[in-house]
Amino acid sequence: MDQDPQLAVSQDLQRALLTAEFVSKSGSSNQDQGEDELFELDPQIFDRWVPLLRQTIDEGQLNTVIDDLYASIDDHFENLETQILQDSQINNNLVTSINEIQKVQQIIDGSLQNDIKNLQSQVRHSTLNLVSRKQILIDNTKTSSKITESSILIQKVLQILELFNRCRELIEEKDFFKALQTIETFETIYLQDFKQYNFEFLNQIYTSIPMLKSQIKDESINLIKKSLNYNLEKTFSVIGEKYYDVYETQILQDWLKTKQSMKLHNYKFNSPVEISLRDTSKLDSLQLQNFCQLHEFHDSILIFQSLNEMDFFIDEFRKEYEFRKSKLIHPLFLKDFSTVSHSNGKIDAFAEKLDLSFFKEYILKILGFLVYDKELHKSTDYVLSNNNNPNSTDIFWTSIMNKLYPYLITMVKEKLTTEQLLTEFKDFLGVLIAILENLKLNVELLYKVQVETFSQYCELLVFLFQKEFTNLLQDDDFMPLAITDKALYEKILKICWLADQGSDTSNTTNDNFSATFPFSPLYPMTCTLVKKTYSSLHSFISIFYKHDISHLNLIVIKAIDNIFDRVVNDNIKSKLDTTSREEIAQILVNLDYFVIAAKEFSLILTRENLTNNPDVEIRLSSIKKLIETRKEAETKLITLIDSKVIDLMEFIEFDWNSTEVRTEPDMTIVDIAQFLEMMFTSTLAIIPYNIKMLLIFREFDVITRRFLEKLLNETPDRISPQSVQNFETDMLYLEKTITKIFPNDVSSVPTSPSIPATPTDVPSTAGNRSSTQVENNIKSLLSTFTDLKQHIGLMKINHWDEYKDNDIRLKKYSRVKPEVAQSLLSKLQPPSSEQSNLVSDEGSSAESRANSRFAKLFSRG
Incomplete structure (x- = not known):
């Protein structure tokens, strides 16, 4: 617990007094003669008292301390009173001490009074000085405060001027946002610190803020x-x-x-x-x-x-x-x-x-x-x-x-x-579309342009194909393609689509190599062009086109279809107006191959379709058009052959009243036979076998029917037996033509290398055909003469009773009707002399008419 300072001072003073020792001193210096001896206080003891007394005085506690000292004396000496009173020595000392204390007290009181007076004087002087200094301090503080305020104000003024100046610099430097921030700072400082001041220059700066903001x-x-x-x-x-x-x-x-x-x-x-x-x-x-x-x-x-x-x-x-x-x-x-x-x-x-x-x-x-x-x-x-x-960017682009x-x-x-411009444009669009797609912009219309570019490219290639094909068609010789170079032969086999790729030619040297394709040079050249065009189409869309693949696939199909239809088919079809049987026959063969080429290309398009869908099956519509044109070619060829045969038959004049029997056929019959032989062994040798057989059967059927009609309807009322024999000679000559068209020695046909069969040939009959088949064909053709031979045979027998015999009739004359038989046999009755002369005259006139017709035939070519 803290001790009271006053009590502490009092106790210290008490201890100092109690422990003080007094010194006796001679009284020679004293003026008083009654005093024999004086007591003197030790200066060191007094020095110990002085600070305590001064502290007491400073604290205004002197009276209290004195009271404490008296109380202390009472406390310390209370018990000693009896002893002191009993001890004379002590009493004497005590009396002496009291006197000395009184003296000390007097000395102290005098000294203290003087010190107090001095102290009071000093305090009064210090107080006056302090008041004066305090007033000066107050005045100085007010001045300093004003100076400080002025300094702060000046600093703020400088700051605001610096801000204004910086704002101008930022505006000149075109750093407008920082300039605006500076203006806002300027405005804030002004409103906070200078609004109450009436600084004209700051007011002018502040009023310029709207102008600065506007600037x-x-x-x-x-x-x-x-x-x-x-x-x-x-x-x-x-x-x-x-x-x-x-x-x-x-x-x-x-x-x-x-x-x-x-x-x-x-x-x-x-x-x-x-x-x-x-x-x-x-x-x-x-x-x-x-x-x-x-x-x-x-x-x-x-x-x-x-x-x-x-x-x-x-x-x-x-x-x-x-x-x-x-x-x-x-x-x-x-x-x-x-x-x-x-x-x-x-x-x-x-x-x-x-x-x-x-x-x-x-x-x-x-x-x-x-x-x-x-x-x-x-x-x-x-x-x-x-x-x-x-x-917004996509909207603008759209x-x-x-x-x-x-x-x-x-x-x-x-x-x-x-092609160069379209390809260049396509490549440019492809890259451009990729960029726009990566920018997430709409490329729908631009891709349509790209698709249209491909369509135009297809049309251009078709046009160029047509131009090239037209030149090839004009330069084509319409003759089977003869090859004497083995490498070229193998190249054509790779280029062209054929029904039969032929036999192995590895053992055939180039020196003795020889082969003839049924088609003309037009076909391999066209195959090359078609493949080149198809490759160009695929190359055109191989890099960039990735959308609407089905539509692109249709464009490719349409382009190939147009090549086979609008170009190949239409141009070949325009050639059918020719009257050359050789050209028509070659066109027919070429069309057969173009049909197979279109079919093969359908398979290629199916296999390589752009959609990569294995379930897609493609069949070019041009196949049907080519087949129709092929049928037209067949019809045209049949018409030309029919017209030629009919023309030849128009010149035939039979002498039905001849009395001489000829051993040689009539010249017109020879011409017809030679025409048929040449037609089917040379001119039509390249056409498909089934078509050739159809034509042969048709022509011999037409000829036999025409001659039978002449026999039945164009003979006079009376005919001679000799004319019947001559007619038989003519018909037998025509019949022998069949064996010339189909030679029995089929082994004479070369077998290496084999010529690719025409597409319409059955594989088992392609190339060299067996003798059995040839014999069957000959038998079938010979049957077309059956009607004629039965009618001629009946006229040669000239016996009605034989015809009436059912067994003989069914065996020998099954195709001769009774009314026809009666009419023919009635014409074989012997004529009268008048009729004989008439017949002779008619024979001579007939001969002259025949000569005239021969001349007309040769003049027509």
């Missing part, structure tokens, strides 16, 4: 306009060209190498497979910051947001942006009323300029803008787009394509007229 707004908008103008004129084309260059020379080329090495032939450029294998680091150079910066837009947005004037800024931005867009797409106009109309007699500037070179430059500039526009809206959180729409689409279609159809 910042104007300069920000002007900076946006300058930025747009610079980017429009300089950067957009650079961005578009850089994008195209990276995709075309790096990304695409890498894919083509990867596609070849990994055998990814069914996958197209920019497909998910290609994108997954793409080296994306090569796209780093396409970052927009590599071409231009968008800081001015960000700063402007912050500026106008701070000023709460975003609506104004957006309106001003859109006005300028729309103007730049219209300038960008010029001479194309997005608004319908701005479109230049041909109906007004004005020139469509865009259509006049549009070609492949102009389109590339134009669309790459737009591509650069699309990249810029997309990044601008994305980086500004779409606050600058209409209704904050994140698809509106451009809606206007551009008809122009591009027209350009593809009218200006891209060569």
Whole structure:
């Protein structure tokens, strides 16, 4: 527990007094003669008292301490009173001590009074001095406070002036957002610290704030306009060209190498497979910051947001942006009323300029803008787009394509007229579409243009095919293709579609090699062209076309169908107006092969269809057209042969009243026989076997029917037996022609190498045919003469009773009707002399008419 300071001082003083020792001193110096001895206080003891007394005085406790001392004396000496009183020595000392204490007290009181007076004087003087100094201090404090306030105010004035000056510098440096922040800081400081002051220069600065803000707004908008103008004129084309260059020379080329090495032939450029294998680091150079910066837009947005004037800024931005867009797409106009109309007699500037070179430059500039526009809206959180729409770039691009689409279609159809131009345009579109797809922009219309480009390419190839085919058709000799070169023979076997690829020719040397194909040179040349065209079509769409594959497949099918129909079939069909049986026969053979070629190509298209669907079965419609043309060729060939046979038969005049029997056939019969032999062994040797057999049966049937009709309906009422024998001689000669058409020695036909069979031949009958088959054909043809032979046989017998015998009639004359038999036998009755003379006259006239007809026949050729 802390001790009371007053009590502590009192106790210390008591201890000092109690432990003091007094010293006796001679009284020689004293004036009083009654005092024999004095007691003197030790100075060191007094020095010990002085601090305690001074402390007591300073604390104003002197009286209290004295009272404590008296009380202490009572306490200390209370018990000693009796002893002291009893001890004389002590009493004497005590009396002496009391006197000495009184003296000490007097001394102390005197000293203390003097000290107190001095102290009071000093205190009074110090107090006056302190009051004076305090007043000075107060005055100085007020002055210092005012100085401090003035200093702070001056610093703030300097700060605000520095802010104003910095604001001006930032405006000049075009750092408008920081300038606005500086103005706001200036304004805040002014309103907080200087509004109550009437500083004219600060008031003037403050009143200039709206002007500065207006200047910042104007300069920000002007900076946006300058930025747009610079980017429009300089950067957009650079961005578009850089994008195209990276995709075309790096990304695409890498894919083509990867596609070849990994055998990814069914996958197209920019497909998910290609994108997954793409080296994306090569796209780093396409970052927009590599071409231009968008800081001015960000700063402007912050500026106008701070000023709460975003609506104004957006309106001003859109006005300028729309103007730049219209300038960008010029001479194309997005608004319908701005479109230049041909109906007004004005020139469509865009259509006049549009070609492949102009389109590339134009669309790459737009591509650069699309990249810029997309990044601008994305980086500004779409606050600058209409209704904050994140698809604003796609909407703008779609509106451009809606206007551009008809122009591009027209350009593809009218200006891209060569394979090189169409291929170049296709490659350009392919890369462009890939870029736009990766930018998440709509490529539907542009892809339609690409598909239309392929359609035009198909039409162009069909046109070029037609041009080449027409030349081949004009140069074709319509003769079977004779080959004396073994390598060429094998090449033709690989090129052409044949029903039978022939026998092995490995043991045949080139020196003694010889083979003749049924078709003319037109067919292998056409096969080569068709395969080349088909390869070009596939190559055209092998890299970029990845959408609407079914439609593309239909375009390919249509192109091949047009080749076989509009080109091959129509052009060959136009050749059917010829009267040359050799040409018609060769056309018929060629058509047979073209039918098989179209069928084989149907299988190829089915196997290699673009959809990769194994369930798709393709059959070219041109097959049916070729078959129809082939039938027309057959009909035309039959008509030509029929007309020739009929012409020859018109010159036949039989002498039915002849009295001489000829051993040789009539010359007209010989001509007919030679014509038939030449026709079926030479002219028609190349046509399909079944067609040739049909023609042979048809012609011999026509001839025999025609001669039977002459016998029945064109003979006079009286005929001589000799004329019947002559008629039989003629018919037998015609009958022998059959064996000449089908030689019995079939082993004489070469067997190595075998000639590919015509497509309509049955495989078992292709090449050399067996003697059994030839014999069967001969028997069938000989049966066409059965009717004639039965009628002639009856006339030679000239015996009615034999005909009436049923057994004999059924065996020998089953095809002779009774009324016909009666009519013919009645004409064989002997004539009267008058009739004989008439017959003789008629015979001579008949001979003269025959000679005249022979002359006419040879003159007709």
